[in-house]
Amino acid sequence: MKGFKFQGIAAGIKNNGKKDFGIIYSENPASAAALFTTNKVVAAPVILGRKRIKKGLCQAVIVNSGNANCFTGEKGIKDAAETAKIAAEHLGITEDLVMVASTGVIGAPLPMDVIRKNIPFLTENMGQNFLGDFSEAILTTDKLSKISEKKGVIRGKEFSVTGVAKGSGMIRPDMATMLAFVCTDVEIPADMLKLSLKQGCNRSFNRISVDGDTSTNDTVLALANGASSAVVKDNQDQVIFQEILNRVLLDLARMIVKDGEGATKLAEIIVKGAASADDAYNVAEAVAHSNLVKTAIYGEDPNWGRVVAAAGRSGAALNPDKIDLKFGDVFLVEKGAWAGEDAEKKAARVMKQDELKIVLNLNIGNFSDFFVFCDFSENYVKINADYRS
C-alpha cells in the first residue's frame, strides 16, 4: 500500500518491556474519518480527536498503549495535545494534522517524560514495512497482532485497504476498548469516507462482543491518502470501496473476538424472522452477551434453553411455539418443540469445533441480524482479576 509509513517501539510506558508507542504517517495529508466511543466518560485523546477530525484531514497518528490517558482532567488533554505538537514539529507538519490515541489503565497521568524522549526516534525511523511493529505497539491484553489487508479495483485502477486493530476485553458494540486504524491509498472525499466507515463498523465492530463493557477510549480512524490512482468518485465506486473496507473491518472484528480475553471458541448468533430490525438486533445482542450462553459454549454443552431464555428477556416480540433453533446444522428446537436427546448429542459434537454458528429463527417477521462473540472461560476471570497486579 502506497504512501504510508509506520513504526512501533518499546518506549517504557508499559513496565513489561513490550512495545507501547507507535506511529502511522501518510506522506501527504489524507482524507480522514473517525468513530469514537459512546461512553460518556471519554479519554483525553478522544476529546482532542473529536475536534481535530472535523476538518476531515489527518497526516499522522501517535498511539500509545499501557496508559489510557483517561480521567486525567485538564492535564490529560494538555498532555495529548503536547504529544501531537512534538510529533508535528519532528515531522515538519502542522499540529492539527496529528491525531493521538491511547489505551491501557485508566486514571494515571500519561508519562510525558517518556513520550517526549521517544518521539524523535519514533518519527525518524518510520518505514513502509514496520506495520507489524506498529500493530504490536498498540496491544494491551491482546495475545495476537491484528492486521488485515485487501485489494480492490476501481475503473481499472488497483487500491489497497489495510486495517490494524487492538482489543480483547471491554468489547461491546458502539465501540469497545478497541482501537482500529484503516489506511487506504484510494482517493476519496472525507464525507464519503465517513459514511463508508460508519456502514462498515455497523456490520463489524458494532456486532461483536467479548464481555459487554464499553471503553472510554475506543476509536476507529480511517485515512485515505490517494497515493494509488484509484479514485472514488460516484456511488458505484463507493460500493466497490465499501465491499473491500467491510471485509477488512469484519476481518479485524473477528480477530478481536477470537483473541477475546480467555476465549477458546468463536461463536456467531444469527437471528432470523424477527418482527422488526430492533427486535432482531436485541435478540442477537442478548444472546451474545449472556454469560450463561457463553459458559455453555465453553463447556461444549448444547444448552439451548439458555439461548431461548436470553431471547425471551431481550424485550423482542416472540412466540415460543414458533421458534426454530439450530446449533450448526442440528435442529435443537423446531416450531417450539424440543428435538430430543439424540439431537442434543449431535449438537454436542458440533460444539467441539473451534467455531459455532447458532441460528435462531423467530418465524414471525422478516428481519435478521447477527453478533459475533466468544465463549467465557476461567481465563477471562484470571486475566481481569489480575490485570493491574
Add this chain to the structure above:
Amino acid sequence: MKGFKFQGIAAGIKNNGKKDFGIIYSENPASAAALFTTNKVVAAPVILGRKRIKKGLCQAVIVNSGNANCFTGEKGIKDAAETAKIAAEHLGITEDLVMVASTGVIGAPLPMDVIRKNIPFLTENMGQNFLGDFSEAILTTDKLSKISEKKGVIRGKEFSVTGVAKGSGMIRPDMATMLAFVCTDVEIPADMLKLSLKQGCNRSFNRISVDGDTSTNDTVLALANGASSAVVKDNQDQVIFQEILNRVLLDLARMIVKDGEGATKLAEIIVKGAASADDAYNVAEAVAHSNLVKTAIYGEDPNWGRVVAAAGRSGAALNPDKIDLKFGDVFLVEKGAWAGEDAEKKAARVMKQDELKIVLNLNIGNFSDFFVFCDFSENYVKINADYRS
C-alpha cells in the same frame, strides 16, 4: 409462625439423590399475591400460576427442583395442572387453591411418574418444623438454604413473616431463576398483600445481580393466613407489615447474592446525586452487571476506572469532573480527580474484606439507588460450563 406446614423430600427428580420435591401448606386458605418473571419465554407453572393467583387465594404450593417444566408445550401445562390436582385430592382441598413452581433444566418433560408416586408421602408427612427440608428441596446450584424469619407487632398483636428462597445463577432484576415463598400469619387482604410484595421486591429481589440473566421460572409468592390475631386494616398497619416484609425480602435477596454461583464476596453499589431516578437505577445496574467490575472485586483490585467506565456507558447524565467515588471509606475519586496511589493502597485493604460498599456520587441531582451483587470468579465459569454434564 402459626398455621403453616412444610415438607421436602428426595423424590428422584434430580439424579444426584438430593431433595427435590416440597410443599407449603396453610391450614386455611390464605390471602395470596405473586410476582412472576418478565421473560417472554415462561415456564408452565408460571402460566398456570398467573391464572390461579388472580383470585388472591392459595392454600398449598408444590415445588420441584431439577426440572423447570419450561419449553415443554401443552404437555407441560397439563403436567403442572395434574400435579396441582393430585395434591389437592390428597389434601382434600379444591384444585384452584394449589399453586406449583419448578426450577431446573429447561426443555425436558416433568417426570410425572415420579411426581405422582411421591405426592402421597409429601402431603401425608407435613409439619411445622419441616421448613428446613422444604428449603433444601427447592435448591438447584445453591450451596446454602435461604430462610429468613422476622417478627412484628400490629396493635399489640405479634405476627411473623417467614421467607424461604432459592437461586444463585441467572439472577437479575425483574425476577431471576429465583423462587421465593413468604408465609405470614398476619391477616391482610390480597390486594394490600400484592402492593406490599411489589414494594418489597423493588428494594430487594429487583436490586440484585449475579450474572445478568433472567430466568423463565421466577416466582415470588406470598401467603398470609391470618392465623395470628394481628390484622392489617389500614395504611399505618401496612407500614408496620411492610417494614418486616422488606427486612425478610432483603435478607433473602442478600443470601441469594452471597450464594451467587462462584461468588466469594458480596458487593453493594450505592449511587447518589443522579439527575433522575432512572439515571440512578441505570448507573447502579450497569456497575452491578459489569463483568470487569466483578472480576476486579474478585481480584481485590481497586480498579475504580472500571466503575467510572460502567457509569459512563449506562446512558445516565454525568459530568466526569463532578464525580466522587468511594470504596468503603476510602475516596478514590474526588470531584473528578484521582485520589492517588496511597488511596488505592488503602482501598486494596478494604477490598480484602468479605463485603464491599462502593459509593458513587454523581453530584448533579438528588436521586439515589442501589444494587447488591457479587464478584465473578473462575468458579462461576466452572459451575455453568458443567451444569448439565
